[in-house]
Amino acid sequence: MSTDTKEFLFSGFGGQGILFAGKFIAYKGLTEGKNVSWLPSYGPEMRGGTASCGIIISDGAVGSPIVSKPDILVAMNLPSLDRYEASVKKGGMIFYDSSLIERPLTRTDVKAYAVPATRLAGENGFPTLGNMILVGKILAALGEYNEAGVNAALAKVISAKRADMLELNYKALELGANY
Amino acid sequence: MADKVLMKGNEAIAEAAIIAGCRHYFGYPITPQTEIAAYMAKRLPKIGGVFLQAESEVAAINMVYGVASTGTRVMTSSSSPGISLKSEGLSYLAGADLPSLVVNVQRGGPGLGGIQPSQADYFQATKGGGHGDFHMIVLAPSSVQEMAELTVHGFELADKYRMTSMILADGTMGQMMEPVALDALKVGEPVEKPWATTGTKLERVHNIVNSLSLVPEELEELNFARYERYKVIEENEVMYETYRMEDAEICIAAFGIASRVSRNAVDAAREMGIKVGMIRPITLWPFPKKAFKDSLATCKAYISVELSMGQMIEDVMLATEGKAPVTLCNRVGGMIPSPEQVLESIKETAARIGGNN
The missing domain is CATH 3.40.50.970 (Thiamin diphosphate (ThDP)-binding fold, Pyr/PP domains)
Incomplete structure (x- = not known):
């Protein structure tokens, strides 16, 4: 993979908004004129089980849409971290929900970002938006967080009729970016 | 746009x-x-x-x-x-x-x-x-x-x-x-x-x-x-796409998801100096026979990358009329070949046909 390509893997429990968070990242790339792909895991185990999706954002054409060695891993529960920690590229980044995952990372050759996303989301009145707090943190860590950019992408994934949800998602992103 | x-x-x-x-x-x-x-x-x-x-x-x-x-x-x-x-x-x-x-x-x-x-x-x-x-x-x-x-x-x-x-x-x-x-x-x-x-x-x-x-x-x-x-x-009505085939000595045949994976492998092999390209059939019937036959001008070996036990490979063999070896690179049962697996297959083929690779 060339340097102008970023591969993301979002993982967690079904219901944590894993697929949505991935879709937001993909749309963020799309609104910036990049080539993107988004591929979910699909299977009989979805309800209450693990969910994951791989996103590729690239200046060039996206070849294989399958993310097996992510640059950036998001783990929102322990089974996901256990399963995918070893797959992250050397020098990559791991963002994890430290309110649900109590163990430290075993990898020392990646950058680790522990964010108590689920707890923060609950304390701030949007308990289902821990996913977006993590996304805010990722964008800030990548130096890609800006108000116009995230709002353009939010407008793509949330209907304008749900102005309340737009606002809450934006707040969650802000919270994550400033954490 | x-x-x-x-x-x-x-x-x-x-x-x-x-x-x-x-x-x-x-x-x-x-x-x-x-x-x-x-x-x-x-x-x-x-x-x-x-x-x-x-x-x-x-x-x-x-x-x-x-x-x-x-x-x-x-x-x-x-x-x-x-x-x-x-x-x-x-x-x-x-x-x-x-x-x-x-x-x-x-x-x-x-x-x-x-x-x-x-x-x-x-x-x-x-x-x-x-x-x-x-x-x-x-x-x-x-x-x-x-x-x-x-x-x-x-x-x-x-x-x-x-x-x-x-x-x-x-x-x-x-x-x-x-x-x-x-x-x-x-x-x-x-x-x-x-x-x-x-x-x-x-x-x-x-x-x-x-x-x-x-x-x-x-x-x-x-x-x-x-x-x-x-x-x-x-x-x-034949439709196909060629990728990096200009001077290719090895030709990948792949369609759908297999072609997406193969594209990464072709790029990686090219970086190593291996002259490899891909013909991606878009119409599987009618099969792009002529594209494969014409590729014999430069290609010495073919690799059919498939999510099957080897099905399209038969059409590749028919189209190339037995004039070059065709090998299979595959996964089945819901598994998908990785770009690394396809790259390995390309490297093995390159070593076999020799030349300036």
Whole structure:
């Protein structure tokens, strides 16, 4: 993979908004004129089980849409971290929900970002938006967080009729970016 | 530039079908293509169309036969085991020379198999699809944009040649989201269908749509005529894409998701100085025989990358007439070859053919 390509893997429990968070990242790339792909895991185990999706954002054409060695891993529960920690590229980044995952990372050759996303989301009145707090943190860590950019992408994934949800998602992103 | 939206491959097929004027969908749910039915269930009733969840795949394909008889654009979709159930209907559609669009988002088999991606229905799709002598036009998209484009194209070819077009995709293609420019889709003028059973208004002799023909001499003539049409299709409707083939000594043959994976491997091998390229058939039937034959000018070896135990490889061998070795690089049962696996296969081939690699 060339340097102008970023591969993301979002993982967690079904219901944590894993697929949505991935879709937001993909749309963020799309609104910036990049080539993107988004591929979910699909299977009989979805309800209450693990969910994951791989996103590729690239200046060039996206070849294989399958993310097996992510640059950036998001783990929102322990089974996901256990399963995918070893797959992250050397020098990559791991963002994890430290309110649900109590163990430290075993990898020392990646950058680790522990964010108590689920707890923060609950304390701030949007308990289902821990996913977006993590996304805010990722964008800030990548130096890609800006108000116009995230709002353009939010407008793509949330209907304008749900102005309340737009606002809450934006707040969650802000919270994550400033954490 | 056209406005792009992110859509799943399955949704892109459904929306493209609506854009192509399809207002009739009959199907039965099965993973990994159920989004097509869900999309149609939501959209068609709002635009004066008919969505009907049939009691079985067999019922659905026969409803397609009924609507197709009236000259109306119609489709069904399923995944591997469901397509087997439809195969009787596919043969009847061929026998009655009816246009239709059938989508197969393949999953691992045989039998009920699994629900993860596969390409193991290649033989079934390209060598007939049911009993008797017939072909379907088989289109193999490798991106979500192509899922949409080939759906429109499939309807048009079906009408033009009075036969079934099949979109042969796989679970990955159906489930993945990519940007799609729907307003870039071009829909041609409708084809006249004087054979359709639309009511005579007592002004003409009534049309008969039927696949029964009990006089052998007549049935033979029908078969001959159908294969004359197939010859025209083989001459005019072949589609393929070449990638980095200019000076290639090794040629990858891959379609759909396998071609996406192979593209990474070709790039990696090129960086190592290996002269490798790819021919990606877009029409699996008609197969791009000439493209493969012509590639013999520079290519010394071929690798067929497939999510099957080796099916398209036979067409690659036939097209290259035994003049170069063809090897298989594959995973099956819902597994997908990794770019590293394909790269290994390229490196082994390069070492075998020697030269300046």
